[in-house]
Amino acid sequence: MPELPEVELVRLALQPLLEGARFDTVRLNRAGLRTPFPADFAGRLEGHMVRALERRGKYLLASLSSGETLVMHLGMSGSFRLNEADGDRHDHVVFEMSSGHVVVFNDPRRFGFMDLVAAGGGGMRGGLDRLGPEPLSPAFDASTLARACRGRRTSLKAALSDQRVVAGLGNIYVVEALYRARLSPRRRAATIATPGGQPRDAARRLAQAIKQVLRDAVARGERNRFRVYDREGERCLTGGCSGVIRRITQAGRSSFYCPACQR
């Protein structure tokens, strides 16, 4: 399911159940997800308290009283069910908390993963440390975006999908942000910056659009209607534009855009 807004909503739902509670029992219904669970996974959780549940990009981070951090990623199809018994064949992990709450992790495709890392999250394979800025933080703006795109010959779609450029966007919100910024997903990333890496107007529009689509999605609280995603053949919703939404494939993924107003 999840891009940044959905992960943030999951975090908000889990936070009151986990923070301040200990793991009483951790049940693993299989050996791993995308990667094997770390050695003695249950043993390193049980008895320890969750001090805080935070989010970084699409990752959930539970800092523990043991000093370790539980890193969780939902992949494409991961979700948590709260206070229900497990039983589905894709219920892979069960947390029974000292608060009495039960948290079940379900993930049919098993692209998600869980790991335990030293506090801070360094040392995780792949690495949280390689993530770009949080798009909703002040540290992310037209300047940081322009610098990250400077000289890149790849498309804006590919650049924004790269978690090193900005953390948390996925296929849908990349497409939505480009639509709101009136920028084509096929446009070269480098063109939003000057050769010196200074932001052009397109970079300002794009940084603002990214923040806007993410904030709106979190505020709405559910994944409902998109303005351009999955609307191939339908009319463009931008005021004054009579274009028709087109679908193209980039890097094996669908992009949707209006050829009339997105340049």
Added chain:
DNA sequence: ATGTCCACCTGCTGGC
């Protein structure tokens, strides 16, 4: 280094 492609896995949909 940079950019592109593919595999990982299951479930659902639409066309025949």
Added chain:
DNA sequence: TGCCAGCAGGTGGACA
């Protein structure tokens, strides 16, 4: 009704 190709919101590794 059944079957099957194609597609799905992510990531990392292999390759040019």
